[in-house]
Amino acid sequence: MNLLIIIAGVTVGIAAVVLTMLGNPANMGFCIACFLRDIAGACRLHQAAVVQYVRPEIVGIVLGSTVMSLFSREFKARAGSSPAVRFVLGACVMIGALVFLGCPLRMVIRMGGGDLNAFVGFVGFAVGILIGIFFLRRGFSLKRSYNAATAEGFALPGFMVLLFIVFLIAPALFAMSSAGPGSKHAPVVIAFVIALAVGALAQKSRLCMVGGMRDVVMFRDFTLLSGFIAVFITVLAGNILLGSFRGFSTYLQPIAHGAQLWNLLGMTAVGWGSVLLGGCPLRQLILAGEGNGDSAVTVFGMIAGAAVAHNFKLAGGAAALKDGVYSVGGIGLNGQIALTVIFGILLLVSVMNLPKEK
Amino acid sequence: MVDARGLSCPLPVVMVQKEVTKNNPAELEVMVDARVCVENVTRFGKSQGYSVTVEEIDGEYKLLLRK
Numbered sequence: 001m002n003l004l005i006i007i008a009g010v011t012v013g014i015a016a017v018v019l020t021m022l023g024n025p026a027n028m029g030f031c032i033a034c035f036l037r038d039i040a041g042a043c044r045l046h047q048a049a050v051v052q053y054v055r056p057e058i059v060g061i062v063l064g065s066t067v068m069s070l071f072s073r074e075f076k077a078r079a080g081s082s083p084a085v086r087f088v089l090g091a092c093v094m095i096g097a098l099v100f101l102g103c104p105l106r107m108v109i110r111m112g113g114g115d116l117n118a119f120v121g122f123v124g125f126a127v128g129i130l131i132g133i134f135f136l137r138r139g140f141s142l143k144r145s146y147n148a149a150t151a152e153g154f155a156l157p158g159f160m161v162l163l164f165i166v167f168l169i170a171p172a173l174f175a176m177s178s179a180g181p182g183s184k185h186a187p188v189v190i191a192f193v194i195a196l197a198v199g200a201l202a203q204k205s206r207l208c209m210v211g212g213m214r215d216v217v218m219f220r221d222f223t224l225l226s227g228f229i230a231v232f233i234t235v236l237a238g239n240i241l242l243g244s245f246r247g248f249s250t251y252l253q254p255i256a257h258g259a260q261l262w263n264l265l266g267m268t269a270v271g272w273g274s275v276l277l278g279g280c281p282l283r284q285l286i287l288a289g290e291g292n293g294d295s296a297v298t299v300f301g302m303i304a305g306a307a308v309a310h311n312f313k314l315a316g317g318a319a320a321l322k323d324g325v326y327s328v329g330g331i332g333l334n335g336q337i338a339l340t341v342i343f344g345i346l347l348l349v350s351v352m353n354l355p356k357e358k
Numbered sequence: 359m360v361d362a363r364g365l366s367c368p369l370p371v372v373m374v375q376k377e378v379t380k381n382n383p384a385e386l387e388v389m390v391d392a393r394v395c396v397e398n399v400t401r402f403g404k405s406q407g408y409s410v411t412v413e414e415i416d417g418e419y420k421l422l423l424r425k
Contacts, residue, residue: 074392074393076391076392076417078364080364081364081365081366136368136369136372137372141369142366144363144364144365145366146364206394206397211367211368214368218368218371218372218375219368219371219402219405221401221402221405223401278366278367278368279366279367287366294366
C-alpha cells in the first residue's frame with residue numbers, strides 16, 4: 001500500500017530532475033502554481049513578460065488523472081461544495097505560493113535542490129497546516145458535494161484538451177516569454193508524456209503535499225507523508241548525481257528570494273488554504289481530472305489568483321546579483337498588504353464554516 | 359451511523375475519529391461515496407483495531423467497522 005505512494009513520489013522526483021535537465025527552470029521541474037501562472041500569462045490574463053507559456057505539464061497531469069480514473073472506474077462527476085468559496089481559496093493559495101515563489105511541490109523540489117529559503121517556507125507551510133487542522137478539529141467543512149452531470153466532470157479536462165490543441169495548432173495566439181523562467185521549458189511532447197505518467201500515478205496513489213503532514217498530526221497516518229519524503233530524497237539524490245547540488249544555502253538560489261518573513265508567511269497561507277480545500281494544488285488538479293467540479297473551480301481560482309498576483313504586483317521578486325551587488329529579493333508593499341488581507345479571508349472562511357452552536 | 363457521503367477527505371475520517379473517540383463503539387457503519395474515502399476510513403479503522411468490510415451499493419460504499 002505504502003509502496004505505491006513511494007513509487008509516485010520517486011517518479012515525481014525523477015520527473016522533476018529530468019524536466020529541469022531538459023530545459024525547465026532550475027528547481028522547477030514541476031511547480032503547479034508557477035505553471036498555472038505561466039498559462040495565465042500565455043492567455044494574456046497578466047502581462048508579466050517573463051512568465052508566459054502554455055505548460056504541457058499541467059495538461060498532462062490533469063489528463064493523466066482523467067485517463068487513470070476512467071480506466072479504474074473512479075471518474076465521477078460531482079460538484080456543489082461551496083464552489084465560490086473554493087474559487088476564492090484557490091486564488092488565495094496561488095497568491096501565497098507566488099509570494100514564496102512555488103507551490104508545496106516546488107517547495108519540496110527546492111529543498112531537494114539545497115535551497116534553504118524553502119526550508120523556511122516549509123516551517124510556514126507546517127504552521128499553516130496546523131492552523132487548518134485547528135479548524136478541522138472544530139468541525140470545519142465546506143459542506144458536501146453532489147453527483148453532477150457528466151459535462152461538469154469534464155470541465156477542466158476539456159479545457160485542458162482545448163488549450164493544448166489550440167497551443168499546438170496556433171502557438172502564435174499565445175503570449176510567450178522570450179526571456180526569464182517562462183522561456184525555459186522542456187520539449188513539449190516529452191513534458192506532456194512525463195506529466196501524463198505523473199498525473200496517472202498521483203491519481204492512483206493520492207499523492208498530496210499537504211495531506212502528508214495533516215494526516216500524521218490528525219490520525220498518526222504516515223502514508224501520504226512517505227510520498228512527500230520520497231520526492232525530497234529523490235530530487236536531492238538526483239541533483240547530487242547530476243552534479244547540480246552545491247550544498248545547502250540561502251544565497252542566490254534559482255527563482256527564489258531571501259526575504260524569510262515572507263517566505264514563511266506565504267507558505268503559511270498556502271498550508272492553511274490547502275487544508276481548508278482538502279488538498280494541495282497538485283491534488284486539486286488530480287481531483288479535477290477525475291471529475292470533481294469543485295476542484296476544477298479551485299484551479300480556475302488559482303489561475304485568476306495568478307493573474308491578480310502579477311497585475312497588482314503581489315508576487316515575490318527573485319534574489320539577484322547585478323553589477324556585483326546582491327539583492328535579496330522579496331515582495332513589495334502591495335504583496336505585504338495582500339497577504340495580510342488573505343489571512344483575514346482565510347480566518348473568515350474558517351470561522352464561517354464551523355458548525356453552528358446549538 | 360456516520361453518513362459522510364459527498365464529503366471530501368479528510369472529513370469522513372475526522373467524523374469517524376470523533377465517533378470512535380467519543381463512544382468507542384464495537385460496531386460502526388459508515389457511508390461514503392468515493393473510493394479514496396473508503397481507503398482512508400479503512401486505514402483509520404484498522405489503526406484503531408477494527409476489522410473493516412466494504413459493500414458497494416450503486417456507486418456508494420457502506421463500510422462496517424467491527425471490533
